[in-house]
Amino acid sequence: MALFDLPLDELRGYRSTSVAPEDFDAFWSKTLQETREHDLDARFEPVDTGLTTVTVYDVTFAGFGGHPVKGWLILPAGAGEPLPLVVEFVGYGGGRGLPHEHLLWASAGRAHFVMDTRGQGSAWGGGGGTADPLGGGPAYPGFMTRGIDAPENYYYRRVFTDAVRAVEAARSHPQTDATRTAAVGASQGGGIALAVGGLVPDLVAVAPDVPFLCDFPRATTLTDRHPYREIGLYLRTHRGRSGEALRTLSYFDGVHFAARGRAPALFSVGLEDQTCPPSTVFAAYNAWAHEDKAVEVYDFNDHEGGGPHHEAAKLRWLRSYA
Numbered sequence: 001m002a003l004f005d006l007p008l009d010e011l012r013g014y015r016s017t018s019v020a021p022e023d024f025d026a027f028w029s030k031t032l033q034e035t036r037e038h039d040l041d042a043r044f045e046p047v048d049t050g051l052t053t054v055t056v057y058d059v060t061f062a063g064f065g066g067h068p069v070k071g072w073l074i075l076p077a078g079a080g081e082p083l084p085l086v087v088e089f090v091g092y093g094g095g096r097g098l099p100h101e102h103l104l105w106a107s108a109g110r111a112h113f114v115m116d117t118r119g120q121g122s123a124w125g126g127g128g129g130t131a132d133p134l135g136g137g138p139a140y141p142g143f144m145t146r147g148i149d150a151p152e153n154y155y156y157r158r159v160f161t162d163a164v165r166a167v168e169a170a171r172s173h174p175q176t177d178a179t180r181t182a183a184v185g186a187s188q189g190g191g192i193a194l195a196v197g198g199l200v201p202d203l204v205a206v207a208p209d210v211p212f213l214c215d216f217p218r219a220t221t222l223t224d225r226h227p228y229r230e231i232g233l234y235l236r237t238h239r240g241r242s243g244e245a246l247r248t249l250s251y252f253d254g255v256h257f258a259a260r261g262r263a264p265a266l267f268s269v270g271l272e273d274q275t276c277p278p279s280t281v282f283a284a285y286n287a288w289a290h291e292d293k294a295v296e297v298y299d300f301n302d303h304e305g306g307g308p309h310h311e312a313a314k315l316r317w318l319r320s321y322a
Contacts, residue, residue, distance in 0.1 A: 003271055005222070005278045008297065016215040016283035020256040027151060027251055028199060031064075035161050038066030042169035044073060049099045053077050054106045056099045061169035063118070063162035070116040070130045071166060072099050074106045075175055082177040083111040084322035087167050089185035089192035090114065092143070092212065092227055095121020095128015108315055110322065111177075113170035117188070118162060119143065119155075134158065140234040144227050148234070149244065151251040156213065160195040160252065167200055180204055180322040182263075184314070187276065187303065188212045188227075191254050194284055197265065198257030205321040206261060207314050208284070209268045210305040212276050214254035215283035217246060225274045258284040264292035266317050268310050270301035 006014060021027070044057040055075045063069035075083065086105045090096065096116040105112035120143065121128015137153070139145040147153030163183075171178035182205040185193040191213030197206035212227070219228045231249075235242050250256070265288050269281040285295050296313055298306045306313065 004274065005271070008271065011278055011282040013286070014279050014282045015286060016218065016253075016255045016280075018215055018217050018250060018253050018255050018283075020253075020259070021247070021250050024251060024256055031157060031161055032164060032199065035064055035066075035165065038062045040165065040168055040172065042172045044173055047099065051100060051103075054099070054103065055079070057173075059113070059169060061165055063165045064158040065134065067118070067133055067158075068130070069118060069162050069166070070096060070128070071169065072096055072102060072112075072114045073170065073173060073176075074099060074102055074112040074114070076106050076109055079111075079175055082175055083109065084180040084182070085111045085113065085170055085176040085178070086182050086184055086318075086322070087113045087115070087170050087196070089163055089183070089189035089196075090117055090125075091186055092188040093120055093123025094125045095130070097126030097128075101126055104311065104315075111170070111173070111175060113166060113176075115163060115166040118158060132158065138238070140230045140237075142227055142230040144230040145234040145245075148231075148248050151248050154248050154252060156252045159192065160199070163192045163196050164199050167196060182207065182318060182322045184209075186210060186305070194254040194261070195252070195257045197263060198260035201262055203263040205318060206263050206265045207267075207318070208254075208265070209310060210270055210273055210276050210303055211254055211267070211281055211284055213252060214276070215280035216249040216253050218283070219277060219280045222277050222279070223274050228275075254284045255287045258287040259289055261288045261290050263290055264321055265290060265294075266314060267293070267295040268298065268305045269295060270298045270303060270305045272300060272302045273305070275303040
């Protein structure tokens, strides 16, 4: 696919038309307050993986509604003092996978926490193991329209809350340094990292790669590639409900979390990306509130973005913060 979105000079100044609900902050404050009424109950069980360079813990903690959420904590073998912490969120349809799929950050001397995404983990990778006990009204297959009738019911309310609790769980382990915590992720994981960046006030860095879940008004009308297309296909059947759907989505738009970002950030974008169109990524980047921010642009790449080249860029970048 050749370039299909705005020219790069226009992308650098692009602003979303999405408007944050007046009660956006109150909605999320109440959501997190209700969740924190449940004991975090973070449990770390050592796992024999056969790997000699890392120590791995199978983690369970209480997420949204007190529901059990899984994760991996991966530490460099023999680590002594508390380590800088990287909390990672995974892409759409994937789960936490297997520990040997996640060796990069421990190899760089960081504690690495990988959150399982509730209800997902059956589309690629090594799978997942976290159920989503709550359902919703009629939805198009996938996750994008589950509970889209109201913000209180929407699927990503649970996921984003789980993600905040994942940071809290990871920070509770004695070998992690809570004062040096970064949130990272690609695609859906990048969108979740943006939400965490707006909801957790004391992160030291956020790195969303080709982030999903941004600028819904543009994304849902610009691309016909899934997962955004799930929303259009739902509305094709549920005629006349686009206003209601966009109102719900406005509580989960990465643009509005970005406007509350309080840490340095490194974004990435692929200019041929039809899954997360460049303008939607720049909408979040341009809204990011912290002045220390940068975006790596991969001119001729689709949703893979910078791939291993961007991983190398993140390794270099994060040295300054954690």
